[in-house]
Structures are given as structure tokens and as C-alpha cells.
Amino acid sequence: MMTHAFGAPRHIVLVGFMGTGKSTVSRLLAEQIGCLAVDMDAEIERRIGRDIPSIFAQEGEAFFRRVESEVLAALLASEDSSIIATGGGAVLAQSNCDLMLKQGMVVALTAQPEHIIARVRGDENRPLLQGDVEERVNKLLADRKHAYAFAPLQIDTTALEAQAVADLIAEQWKATVR
Template sequence: MNNLILIGFMGCGKTSVGLQLAKQLNFKFCDTDQIIEEKAKDTINHIFESKGEEYFRQLETETIKELKGRLKATVLSVGGGLPIQTGNEKLIRDLGQVIYLKTSKDTILKRLSGDTTRPLLAGDQEKRIETLLSFRAPIYEAAAHLTVTTDGRMFGDIIDEIIKRTGVQHEIISDQRT
């Protein structure tokens, strides 16, 4: 399976890196949050506000289940909380190679400074990031086939490391010759 699944905390670069990685590999790009918003005809924020986090997490799991067997040559960015739900680790690993974009609390704080669009960071943003990250980081590590650190790195360097370590570019060349 030649799909790459990007996981990590909010602001780690899943969408930004994912879009450029997909373009470089000539892959499709999908984002589970975008899929959920299209299906629900609603925003993630409004879903959280009106139906709660538990309902949203169920939508994430349903979305991953629906993608099984349908993705080919795709970079998939998943929501930061998706891997923490029981059973989702196996589901995402079944979709392809899982890459954890590891980012420090300080980098996340800089990237999300002033961002009011993320419901889980309402209130004391620094404290919320610290609490969530300390809980989620070990889960991300366990779910991932490989970890790529993003702190202080350019997208090109991150993408080059992903391609080198996954070997996915070689697979594409082989696929095109058959």
C-alpha cells in the first residue's frame, strides 16, 4: 500500500507538509477534517459546539473506516485527536505508512498563537497544549511507523526525509513501469 498517513498535534504541519508532499509525489491529498465537514455540511467547530467532542470522534472513526480500501497513492492528514481513539491506531496503520510529525510545545505555541478556531485550545492555550501534548505524544509514537521532527525545519527537508525513510518514491517508479 503506497499511502502516507500524517498524524500529529494541531499545528505540526500535517496539512501544509501533506499538500506539498502529495504534489511532489503526484499523489492525491485528503484531510479527514475536510471530509467530515463536507459530509456533515458543517464546520468542525460547530460540530464540537453543537454535538460535542465524543460525537466528532465517532465521525472521525467512521470516516477512517470508509476510506479503507479506497485510498491509493494518497497522502492523508488526520485530525490530531483521531489516533487517540481506541481502535483507530490499527485502522490508520491498515491504510498505509503512518508518519508522526513530531513538534515541540514551543513550536506549536508559536504556530498557533492567536488561533481561536480550535475548540480544544479555548482558554489558557499554553496549558491546554502542554496537557494535550503530554497525553497524546506517546500515543502518536506508538501509532506511527516512523517519526519525523519538524521543529526549525523547512518543508522541503521534512518532505525529503519522509520520501527517503518511507521509500515511497521508489514504489511509485515501480508502479509506473508495470
């Protein structure tokens, strides 16, 4: 179990563009550290009772963003420590970033665009990447150029296995909560 020094962050929050490995790494980290991994997209799907593409198609992105912010606030307010895999757009609201920094150790995962494209190609669960995936990724990466820079810890996952990424974060976490 995780123990906490006074004032130490309660949660680990993973941010980053789609395909940087947030969901995958959160599960590996949870095993390693011995606490719960929560994937915000899965939590949103559970709450609304529909999958992410249906929520985008039927309710629109603005609705999804509202639920996303509510879910984030609820998770961060929990007394139980968790590893929170955010969705790539959760950082688009400044208030979300402020909350993450207040309640968690925020880690941004990055990867070279070609690697992101290879990792997400053919995945139908990301509504913002349907169509020409290369064009969509490059456009959104440009729009979000500075969106992940607020995280104090940045890890380039381009040449790292997901397990190696989890190892790096676990090491940092142990040093933080000691």
C-alpha cells in the same frame, strides 16, 4: 503516479499533535508524489456541512470522534492512493491506529511544545485550544504523551521547513513502494 509493489502500503498517513504540520505537509507531498491529499478535518466538515468549531460546539467531541473514525475507515478502504492528513486526535482510538498501520505508511510529525504553541496561537479553528493556548497545549501534550509513538516513522519538524519534511517523507515513500 504512485506504483505499488505487492504488499506495499497504499496510503501515506500523517499523524501528530495539532500544529506539527500534517495539513501543510500533506499538500506539499501530494504535489511532489502526484496523488491526492485528503485532510480529514475538511472531509468531516464537508460530510456534516459545518465547520469544526460548530461541530464541537453543537454535537460535542464524542460525535466528532465517531465521524472521524468513519471518515478514516472510508479513506483507508479506497483503492485510490492518497495522502491522509489526520486530525491530532484521530489516534486516540486504538482501532484507528490499527487500521492506519494495516493500510498505510504511517508517519508521525512532532515538534517542541514552544514551536507548537507559536504555530497554533490565535487560530480559532481548533476548539480544544481555545482559552489559554499554552496551558491547553501543555495539558493535551501530557495527556497524549505516548499517543503518536505507534508510528514507525517519526519526524521532528521543530527545525525543518514544511517542504523539507515533505522531502523526507517522499524519499521514504519511494523506497517503500519501489
